[in-house]
Amino acid sequence: xxxxxxxxxxxxxxxxxxxxxxxxxxxxxxxxxxxxxxxxxxxxxxxxxxxxxxxxxxxxxxxxxxxxxxxx
Numbered sequence: 001x002x003x004x005x006x007x008x009x010x011x012x013x014x015x016x017x018x019x020x021x022x023x024x025x026x027x028x029x030x031x032x033x034x035x036x037x038x039x040x041x042x043x044x045x046x047x048x049x050x051x052x053x054x055x056x057x058x059x060x061x062x063x064x065x066x067x068x069x070x071x072x
Contacts, residue, residue: 013021
């Protein structure tokens with residue numbers, strides 16, 4: 001056999017083992033990001049903005065036509 005064929009190995013880091021390491025690493029990163037995203041979404045699902053209408057500044061009086069008064 002030639003030197004090229006002797007030096008090759010199926011389980012070298014650039015073979016099947018390297019592929020499995022890369023796949024496991026990518027899956028671990030994906031699981032971490034998905035679980036972190038789910039926890040962030042659950043924490044902020046009930047943390048909505050509370051707008052105090054008394055403290056709002058109207059920059060221009062012409063913008064008053066875009067206001068919606070739901071309470072009236």
